[in-house]
Structures are given as C-alpha cells and as structure tokens.
Amino acid sequence: MRIEIICSDDRHPVRPYLDRWQCRHATAHEVAIVNTPAQLTGGDILFAISCSDILRPHHRSLFLQSLIIHASDLPCRRGWSPHIWAILEGETRITVSLLTADDPVDSGLIFHQESFHVTKADTLEQINAKLFEAEILLMDWAVVNINSAVPRQQAGEPTYCRRRTPDDSRLDPEQSIAAQFDILRLADSKRFPAFFDLHGHRYALALTRTGTAEDENR
Numbered sequence: 261m262r263i264e265i266i267c268s269d270d271r272h273p274v275r276p277y278l279d280r281w282q283c284r285h286a287t288a289h290e291v292a293i294v295n296t297p298a299q300l301t302g303g304d305i306l307f308a309i310s311c312s313d314i315l316r317p318h319h320r321s322l323f324l325q326s327l328i329i330h331a332s333d334l335p336c337r338r339g340w341s342p343h344i345w346a347i348l349e350g351e352t353r354i355t356v357s358l359l360t361a362d363d364p365v366d367s368g369l370i371f372h373q374e375s376f377h378v379t380k381a382d383t384l385e386q387i388n389a390k391l392f393e394a395e396i397l398l399m400d401w402a403v404v405n406i407n408s409a410v411p412r413q414q415a416g417e418p419t420y421c422r423r424r425t426p427d428d429s430r431l432d433p434e435q436s437i438a439a440q441f442d443i444l445r446l447a448d449s450k451r452f453p454a455f456f457d458l459h460g461h462r463y464a465l466a467l468t469r470t471g472t473a474e475d476e477n478r
Contacts, residue, residue, distance in 0.1 A: 261289045261403070262303030264323070268295055268312040271451060277392040278309060281399060289403070305406065307399055308361060315361045325406050326361040328368065329395045334359065335418035338366035343391060344446050345421045352378050356391065358398040360411060367418070369411035372401050383445045383469050424452070431456040431465070 263285070265278055282291045294300060297313050302322030308315060309329055320326040332342035333355035343354045355375045360368035374394040378387055429447040431440050433456045447454035449466035456463055 261305065263289050263291045263305045263307065263403070264300055264303055265291070265293045265307045265309055266295070266297065266300065266311045266313070266315075267293060267309050269310065269451075270295065272310045273388050273448075273450075274310050274392050274395070277396055281396055285403070305402060306361070307402070309395060314365060317363070320361050325402075327371070327402060327406075328359050328361050328366070329398055330357050330359060330366055331355075331391060332357065333373070334366060334370060335414040335416050337421050338418050339421035340423040342421050343387070344424065347378055347387070347446060348442055352380075354378060354391070356394040356398060358402060359414075367414065369413060371406065371409050371411045372398060374398055381469070383467055384448060386469070387446075426452050426455075428452075429454045433458045 265282070267275060267278055269275075278293055282293060285291050290303070292301075297315060297319045300306065300319055300322055304324050306315075306320070306323040306326040307329065308327065311328075315326060315328075330338075330342065331354060332338070332346065334357050336342075337345060343356075346354060353375055354377075355373050357370050358372045359366070359370045362368035374397050376390040376394050378390070382390075429443065429452050431443060431454055437444065444454045444465065444467050447465075447467070449464075453464040453466060455465065
C-alpha cells in the first residue's frame, strides 16, 4: 500500500509521531511525508495531519482514500484548533474523528473516532501527547479497515472555530496566574508562546509541569 501524509509544518509537535509511524510501517507499506499539496504524488491513502492547506479535488483524486483527522465530535467545531477551543470552554473529553476529505472543509463522512480525557492540570505537552496518540490509533485503524468500513454522514447542525492567532496567547499582567491558567497552559511555547506587555516591553512565558505540590514538599 502506498500512503502519503501531509503535515504543513515540520516544527509541529506531531511531526515526531508521524516520523515514528512512518518507520513502523515502512516494511509493510510505502510511506512518504510531505509539507504541501504540490508535493503529493498519489497512492492508496492520503492522511492530512495538522495540514493548513485546503486539499482541492485534484489533490484528492490522486488517492483511493483522502482522509482527515479532526479533533472534535463533528459536525461540532469544524475549523481550526477545535480541541483547544473546547478546553477553553471547559470541556474535558475530546473526541477525534477520522473522516473523508471533502468540500466544504471538515464536512466529510466519518469512518471512526477515538477520544481522550483532559484534566485541569494538563499542559499542552500532556494534551498533545494524548491527542497525537489518538491520531496514531486512527491512522492504524485506517490502514487495516479503510477498504471494508462503511462511513456515516455527520448528523446535526455544524459549528465552526476560527483560526487562532498569536494574540490568543496574550496574558494580562494585572490578572492572576490562576485566572489565566488555561491561556498559559494551552500556549505553544515554541511557536505561539504566552506573553504579556509591561513597561514598554514584551515578555514571553513558557510553562512546564514538573510534578505535584506534594512532591515539592517532601
């Protein structure tokens, strides 16, 4: 089986997971990872993982199956960074959907779903690990089942998420850490760090979970 994975940014934290997936399947399948639709050559399965480009019909026609992995229980939260918006709105259980690439974006047929739980103490590092593990499970499922599975239509009225910007990681220096903890813990410290402006300068912050309070008191 020939499989291509499109991931727009090599700096994206999912990329090491994709590299390991590629290595794990290399003996049984031909797997390539590309960054742009122009690099696609075609094959049996296309996985779009953290892809910021829209896959046009002529891109999708190169593959028997063109699949997207989207971190929401579709049709709720089509669009950008759905799991981040969900956590900011207080949700603790995140559903990840494997669906066909279609027009309009995120409207395709759903093949399979996985889910994971987010605690109030999880930082982006822990959340990403849970999300990416769910995505890998969906990719593994697709390789085994895609030719026999029957997808289902999305049911219900869709909702949409806007694209996040660096300003979504802005902190207010006059507010407490506790009041802004969700903003701080969900900021990507390498690409879109949390920051605040004070005394005519901008300061960036990075959050690392080092243990529990009980550990520090031992």
